Amino acid sequence: MPHDDPHTHVHDHAAIEADEPQGYYQHLAAATRSLLIEKGAFTADDMRAMIERIDERSPALGAKIVARAWTDQAFKARLLSRGKQTIKEEMEIDPVAADIVVVENTAEVHNVVVCTLCSCYPVFILGRPPDWYKSYAYRSRAVRDPRGVLREFGTEIDPAREVRVHDSTADMRYLVLPMQPEGTEGWPEERLAGLVTRDTMVGTAEVRPAA
Amino acid sequence: MSDDIRQQHDMGGLDKGPVTPSEHEIEPWEKRVEAIMRLLSMRKDRIVTVDELRRGIEELPPELYDTIGYYERWIMSLSNILVEKGVLDRAELDARVRELEAAE
DSSP states (O other), X not given: OGGGOTTTHHHHHHHHOTTOOOHHHHHHHHHHHHHHHHTTSOOHHHHHHHHHHHHHOOXXXXXXXXXXXXXXXXXXXXXXXXXXXXHHXXXXXXXXXXXXXXXXXXXSEEEEEEOSSSOOOOHHHHOSOOHHHHSHHHHHHTTTOHHHHHHHTTXXXXXXXXXXXXXXXXXXXXXXXXXXXXXXXXXXXXXXXXXXXXXXXHTSSOOOOOO | OOGGGSOTTOOXXXXXXXXXXXXXXXXXXXXXXXXXXXXXXXXXXXXXXXXXHHHHHHTSOHHHHHHXXXXXXXXXXXXXXXXXXXSSOHHHHHHHHHHHHHHO
């Protein structure tokens, strides 16, 4: 695998990332990686396995959790009171993060998640965070003008509903349990899960009823 | 709190302009930086923790913090912490970087 040989992968990059201006950081990354492998901190196989493990995580996992909560009240209660344990034990998804708090959207409250200091995000439930989640604009303004920020996503929250913003930390990450759209009562879990997008679990969008 | 005693990363409540709901496909080298960090932090002996990574990012000079990319901040912090902890040697790391640059 040319990608895992530290001495050739820089050439791969030159081909793939012609628009990458700062070669220094890529070299620093390759140097750090090769030295750590030589010192036995991990192996090239460990690297491959880890990348695959993260690549496998996607919002589809979160959507399964949400659909289950919509169809099983007892599960939902456990999810809201002990997020991490419930996801791990009952959904068999290891959230890895120190703790996961699930916050429920209702007719009265809409929840939004941000990490103002950096980019903490439930990666092992939703996959890697999107760029905008890590942007200075989102990080700075989500806590200052959440309704304005949501509007930039095309999401308008009824003024009668409270907007609650949750600022994540490395040890406390949030998952929004969106509201189930009207007219979907009695749907099977799989069909419901198909309605749930990443942004609805971060709180920048609401679940739209199926057309 | 007055804004001038804030550190660069502490931007909650400031106004950094409108959000562009952009998506960006993560690049292969960025995936590798992410994997190095997770391999180190998920080991039993936790060679580098997530908190240390963040502390290292927060300690970057403000002008650098603002001009380099997300995973560039990660690898800067990560390599600094590894040197600080004696896992890597600065001279050895610099030499390896030069070697890679020369091979290009």
